[in-house]
Amino acid sequence: MRTLVVVLLVMMTGHYASGDTNLPPTPRPQPTALSLLPRPQVVHVTDSEDFERVGILSSSCQGRVFLVDDPALLLTYANKRESSWDYSGRQVVVGLTKEQLKDLTLTKSGRKTQHIVGVVKSGLLGTLWQVYRNQLYTGEEVINVGTWQQNRFTRKRDLFPDKLANLHGAVLKVALFHYIPAVFIERTGNDSIVHHYGRDVDIIKVLSSILNFTIEILAVPSDELWGERLDNGSYNGMIGFLGRDEADMGSGNLYMSSHLGRLNHMTYTTSTFTDSSCFMSWVEPPLPRWQSLALPYQLETWLALLGELLLCSPFLYILAKTTSMRGEEELSNFQSVTYSSLYVFGMHFRQPQGQLPIRINTQIFLAFLWLYAIIITTGYSCNLTAFLTVTRDPPRIETIKELHESKLPVFGLGDYFKLSMLQSVNKHVRGLADKYVAVFDVSTIDRNILHGKGVGIQGYSYMKYVIKKDYTSASGRARMRILKECFASHAITVGLQRHSPLKRKFDKVIRWMVEGGLIDQWFLESVDLSIQIEKRKKKAQGIGDSKAEDMSTAGSEGVIPLGLDHMQGIFLILIICCIISILVFMAEFMLVERNRS
Numbered sequence: 403m404r405t406l407v408v409v410l411l412v413m414m415t416g417h418y419a420s421g422d423t424n425l426p427p428t429p430r431p432q433p434t435a436l437s438l439l440p441r442p443q444v445v446h447v448t449d450s451e452d453f454e455r456v457g458i459l460s461s462s463c464q465g466r467v468f469l470v471d472d473p474a475l476l477l478t479y480a481n482k483r484e485s486s487w488d489y490s491g492r493q494v495v496v497g498l499t500k501e502q503l504k505d506l507t508l509t510k511s512g513r514k515t516q517h518i519v520g521v522v523k524s525g526l527l528g529t530l531w532q533v534y535r536n537q538l539y540t541g542e543e544v545i546n547v548g549t550w551q552q553n554r555f556t557r558k559r560d561l562f563p564d565k566l567a568n569l570h571g572a573v574l575k576v577a578l579f580h581y582i583p584a585v586f587i588e589r590t591g592n593d594s595i596v597h598h599y600g601r602d603v604d605i606i607k608v609l610s611s612i613l614n615f616t617i618e619i620l621a622v623p624s625d626e627l628w629g630e631r632l633d634n635g636s637y638n639g640m641i642g643f644l645g646r647d648e649a650d651m652g653s654g655n656l657y658m659s660s661h662l663g664r665l666n667h668m669t670y671t672t673s674t675f676t677d678s679s680c681f682m683s684w685v686e687p688p689l690p691r692w693q694s695l696a697l698p699y700q701l702e703t704w705l706a707l708l709g710e711l712l713l714c715s716p717f718l719y720i721l722a723k724t725t726s727m728r729g730e731e732e733l734s735n736f737q738s739v740t741y742s743s744l745y746v747f748g749m750h751f752r753q754p755q756g757q758l759p760i761r762i763n764t765q766i767f768l769a770f771l772w773l774y775a776i777i778i779t780t781g782y783s784c785n786l787t788a789f790l791t792v793t794r795d796p797p798r799i800e801t802i803k804e805l806h807e808s809k810l811p812v813f814g815l816g817d818y819f820k821l822s823m824l825q826s827v828n829k830h831v832r833g834l835a836d837k838y839v840a841v842f843d844v845s846t847i848d849r850n851i852l853h854g855k856g857v858g859i860q861g862y863s864y865m866k867y868v869i870k871k872d873y874t875s876a877s878g879r880a881r882m883r884i885l886k887e888c889f890a891s892h893a894i895t896v897g898l899q900r901h902s903p904l905k906r907k908f909d910k911v912i913r914w915m916v917e918g919g920l921i922d923q924w925f926l927e928s929v930d931l932s933i934q935i936e937k938r939k940k941k942a943q944g945i946g947d948s949k950a951e952d953m954s955t956a957g958s959e960g961v962i963p964l965g966l967d968h969m970q971g972i973f974l975i976l977i978i979c980c981i982i983s984i985l986v987f988m989a990e991f992m993l994v995e996r997n998r999s
């Protein structure tokens with residue numbers, strides 16, 4: 403029977419070693435070489451079931467020795483049984499040819515295994531063995547590291563060197579897409595990438611210079627982004643590239659998450675940055691300016707004023723009338739209702755009054771009315787200046803509760819946020835999931851937000867950047883805003899292939915970067931750089947823009963002259979009054995005509 407014998411090296415004093423009866427009876431291995439191994443366990447493998455046992459038993463092992471009778475069995479194992487393969491331990495394979503050993507290192511699991519050493523029989527006598535090891539990322543060929551003869555090495559180099567500390571310029575593929583402000587990809591007209599930078603690209607670039615690898619960029623299609631799960635269980639987008647082992651790493655504001663079995667397709671490094679996902683809404687247009695004439699006083703004050711006017715005019719008339727009825731003379735003008743009303747009305751507009759009443763009681767009344775009018779009008783005019791210059795905003799949505807109660811839909815990239823919302827314990831957040839609309843490009847989201855048709859959900863740093871760059875006028879007025887309450891915070895990481903040997907090295911280097919505060923610094927630098935590039939592009943397109951900018955910034959230097967916009971209320975009143983007086987004139991004219999006829 404063709405078999406494969408796997409010898410497991412148990413690191414701890416495992417109870418399997420001391421005669422566990424579950425194990426099949428095994429022939430004693432060759433006493434010479436294998437007796438050098440500390441605490442070996444031996445498993446006979448004849449079919450795929452046995453591989454599972456190898457996986458379970460070897461979880462505490464530092465390495466495995468394969469004594470191969472049937473190479474096909476081992477190759478199948480390495481291709482199909484990814485989860486029970488040991489990626490970080492030392493694997494020694496005895497009994498393959500050099501070609502078969504190379505095939506093993508190129509299998510799905512073999513490619514990700516740090517240490518594979520093959521012992522290949524050579525020479526006619528059968529006592530000379532050549533020892534080869536894999537190169538991992540630096541090359542596909544196995545390289546000779548020694549010769550074993552008569553139970554000892556005649557020539558030997560390091561069998562298990564650290565292959566990841568220096569990758570010697572090996573090409574690693576990075577799946578990227580343009581996602582500001584984490585990744586900027588500049589393209590020429592014919593779509594070839596000329597320049598890539600940004601926080602997440604800088605992280606990869608520094609990893610590449612420390613570990614000495616070369617970056618090759620794989621552009622993720624712009625309508626797939628991080629990737630969605632397809633009906634057959636596979637992913638497209640960046641996760642798809644990693645899952646199919648086409649890219650070695652993926653980067654671009656990637657949230658650490660295990661949504662929809664992502665971890666069956668990829669793995670994550672340690673976190674590089676923390677970002678929150680928040681809601682972005684349009685800035686509702688301010689309340690119309692004509693209302694500002696009424697704003698200096700509250701509604702109650704206005705009502706009191708009106709009441710005072712309605713009471714004082716007849717009061718003056720009655721006072722003058724009763725005085726003259728008692729025989730004391732008062733000016734005849736004050737004995738008319740219209741004149742008294744107009745007189746009191748005029749006082750409220752600081753109108754100089756030609757005539758004064760002659761009786762003491764009317765005079766006292768008017769003196770106090772003057773005092774009243776001067777205070778009321780001063781209060782109004784002082785406040786008015788302030789209200790003319792400021793704009794007032796309508797009540798705004800700021801919390802998730804208010805957002806849920808409004809009818810606005812939530813636009814987001816892909817289904818990720820919808821699924822996170824559905825898992826929330828907060829009923830308002832769950833309610834948002836019903837109004838969630840998944841789209842696949844950022845410009846659709848922005849368009850809907852700008853027209854007030856909904857809110858968008860995105861990373862906080864993205865929104866801050868975009869609002870500053872694209873949606874703020876030169877005078878500093880933003881057309882979009884971020885709601886005060888955010889949805890959740892996320893750890894951002896670099897994505898790797900499942901079982902990638904790079905993970906441990908990457909984690910270590912990324913921790914250095916985070917501890918040094920470098921990532922935040924790169925973020926600021928890349929944002930500055932992008933703004934400079936944007937400016938340069940605008941300049942190349944034409945100088946028109948900079949002129950417009952100068953014009954509109956002139957007004958923002960402290961003093962604001964009042965424009966027609968500020969004063970629209972009073973013009974409105976003038977026009978309405980003109981119309982009323984014309985109507986009254988026409989009414990009078992018609993009455994006179996009728997009386998004549």
Ligand SMILES: *[C@@H]1O[C@H](CO)[C@@H](O)[C@H](O)[C@H]1NC(C)=O
Pocket residue numbers: 568569570571614
């Ligand atoms: C990085 O790899 C290149 C290409 O093999 C090599 O020339 C260079 O010396 C390496 N750098 C370091 C620091 O080892």
Ligand SMILES: *[C@@H]1O[C@H](CO)[C@@H](O)[C@H](O)[C@H]1NC(C)=O
Pocket residue numbers: 590592593594
């Ligand atoms: C794109 O244009 C650049 C130069 O403008 C050229 O070097 C490159 O080969 C072109 N790429 C393609 C795919 O045509």
Ligand SMILES: *[C@@H]1O[C@H](CO)[C@@H](O)[C@H](O)[C@H]1NC(C)=O
Pocket residue numbers: 632634635636
């Ligand atoms: C899943 O479907 C996509 C297209 O719908 C296809 O490209 C891919 O190869 C399929 N994957 C598997 C594992 O069948």
